[in-house]
Amino acid sequence: MATASGRQALVERYRREPHAGAQALFLELVARSLNERQTLIAGGSAAELVDAAGLTEVQAHYQALLADKPHAVYEVRRLTRRSSKRTDGRGITARSVRAVAHGTREQMTRQLAAQPGDRHDGPDGITRHVLRARGTELPSLEHFYVVCPAVVEDKARPGFDEWWQEATSDAVLF
Structure with a gap:
């Protein structure tokens, strides 16, 4: 997501589908753990995007996903x-x-x-x-x-x- 409109569309998708947002955060965590420069979003990270948008439901699903693994x-x-x-x-x-x-x-x-x-x-x-x-x-x-x-x-x-x-x-x- 290199554009502001693309990022906003992603935020709206994650708002509607918090499980999809949680899965994206999970994938980004795995990628960044092995390579700190690896993110899912150009110029930032999915985690920063979710945090800035205040998507607490996505974050809750993400934390539950981590706890189960x-x-x-x-x-x-x-x-x-x-x-x-x-x-x-x-x-x-x-x-x-x-x-x-x-x-x-x-x-x-x-x-x-x-x-x-x-x-x-x-x-x-x-x-x-x-x-x-x-x-x-x-x-x-x-x-x-x-x-x-x-x-x-x-x-x-x-x-x-x-x-x-x-x-x-x-x-x-x-």
Whole structure:
């Protein structure tokens, strides 16, 4: 929703269909947990839109949806490396996501506190334990733990572990 009229139409839909709004907030939470820059709305987030519109019924349905879902602590590693095939100077980004614990939301919040890394409470309301913040130079590495509804399957791009090993080896870092 890139336009004001599009956002207003979405607000009206969520007002009529609070379950649809709650589902959108849920999907955005999962996406943002794994990548803080990922939202459903260009230039903002569905959560901000719902909050600004005062859609309390959507928020209530969303909180009920979260309460019913099992959660997990996920380890997220992302790297962007140079590509000889790209001519625009951008790299290839690959990600590895792996659940390290499962349980209730409260249990996983406590588990996250025991994970290594520096605690970062993001402006999106999501807490991450960051071992390595995303850099600007290639290869760019990011590594963190986060609590998220347990709906994401463990996955990694083929070759990810080898790329990660290469990027984090002593020869590259020193």
